[in-house]
Amino acid sequence: MLAGILAAQSDLAAALAQLSSTGDNALRAQVAAQLQTLAGLERAVTSGNPAMLASVRREVASAIAAGANISQQVRDDAQRTAAAELAAVSAVSRQQVQSLMRDMHRFDPFLRFASPEDEEAYRRREAERRAYIEEQHRRGTPEGDLNASAGAIGQMVDARAHGAGDSPEFQQRWNELVGTTQRLREQVQRSGGSTREFDQRLRAELRQTLRARGASAAEIEARLAAHPDNPLEAVRDYMRDAADIRQVEQSASLASRQVSQIVAAEEPTEDRTLSDAIARLRAAGATAAANHPDAERFAHGVNANEHPAPPAWSVTLRLALLISLA
Numbered sequence: 001m002l003a004g005i006l007a008a009q010s011d012l013a014a015a016l017a018q019l020s021s022t023g024d025n026a027l028r029a030q031v032a033a034q035l036q037t038l039a040g041l042e043r044a045v046t047s048g049n050p051a052m053l054a055s056v057r058r059e060v061a062s063a064i065a066a067g068a069n070i071s072q073q074v075r076d077d078a079q080r081t082a083a084a085e086l087a088a089v090s091a092v093s094r095q096q097v098q099s100l101m102r103d104m105h106r107f108d109p110f111l112r113f114a115s116p117e118d119e120e121a122y123r124r125r126e127a128e129r130r131a132y133i134e135e136q137h138r139r140g141t142p143e144g145d146l147n148a149s150a151g152a153i154g155q156m157v158d159a160r161a162h163g164a165g166d167s168p169e170f171q172q173r174w175n176e177l178v179g180t181t182q183r184l185r186e187q188v189q190r191s192g193g194s195t196r197e198f199d200q201r202l203r204a205e206l207r208q209t210l211r212a213r214g215a216s217a218a219e220i221e222a223r224l225a226a227h228p229d230n231p232l233e234a235v236r237d238y239m240r241d242a243a244d245i246r247q248v249e250q251s252a253s254l255a256s257r258q259v260s261q262i263v264a265a266e267e268p269t270e271d272r273t274l275s276d277a278i279a280r281l282r283a284a285g286a287t288a289a290a291n292h293p294d295a296e297r298f299a300h301g302v303n304a305n306e307h308p309a310p311p312a313w314s315v316t317l318r319l320a321l322l323i324s325l326a
Contacts, residue, residue, distance in 0.1 A: 004061075009035060009042070031070055034063070045060065086190075089183050093148075094148070097151075100152055100156075104155065106169065111159065113162060129155045146185060146195065158208075161212065161213060210223070
């Protein structure tokens with residue numbers, strides 16, 4: 001009897017733990033009450049009184065059966081809730097991936113390729129991922145939707161490596177995709193499903209991108225080894241690093257442009273006021289005096305070198321006065 005009571009108590013304690021994250025207060029109260037009943041019977045059985053044991057034998061059997069029924073009800077409810085949550089997040093993931101792949105053309109203006117061959121290879125990978133995503137969605141299962149998410153993640157990683165991260169909407173779309181995918185992966189695992197194909201696909205996608213960016217085999221495997229149980233985290237780390245590097249590059253580029261602007265602003269510029277004044281005088285019919293040979297002095301007998309030339313602002317002021325009197 002005691003073994004049966006202890007087993008029933010263990011099942012009910014597990015059921016109570018499952019109910020701790022739900023709002024089913026009525027069922028939680030039933031479990032708590034049954035645990036109290038079993039605790040009282042445990043004390044009666046361990047008292048060692050033969051007469052007491054004989055009187056509670058039937059009550060113990062009834063309490064154990066009731067505890068088993070309540071525990072099974074909790075498990076059934078948890079399974080139904082998990083199935084509903086899995087179906088919901090799976091549907092969100094499917095819609096999100098389909099929308100994202102329809103909108104990938106929005107990143108095209110930001111893409112940069114090293115050569116026509118580079119772009120051709122990118123488009124070929126994109127077409128392969130689209131075919132894979134459609135194939136997985138046709139399965140109509142949460143695992144298929146999860147695998148399709150791996151294809152979409154691979155496309156976003158590839159696009160970021162070619163400049164799509166400069167798009168104002170890239171980061172938001174990326175965060176939404178990864179957040180939903182993480183929830184779906186967790187739900188699939190809780191439901192007893194397999195994430196093996198998803199994990200393998202993500203590892204292959206990350207390896208391909210890193211190789212294309214010049215990473216060594218050791219660097220690639222080190223990234224993956226940092227998250228052996230969840231390659232999605234390895235991909236997220238890579239994307240964060242890529243965003244940080246891009247931010248540094250943009251900051252350096254901005255600083256360079258600012259320095260160029262400062263230097264350009266400090267360079268001497270032509271005195272346009274003087275040029276404009278001369279042009280107006282010529283338009284009014286004024287003509288320049290004949291040039292004097294270098295060896296001659298001016299007619300008024302004063303050597304031009306004996307007096308410094310008037311400052312530019314003085315000449316400008318005089319010309320402006322002449323123009324105003326014209």
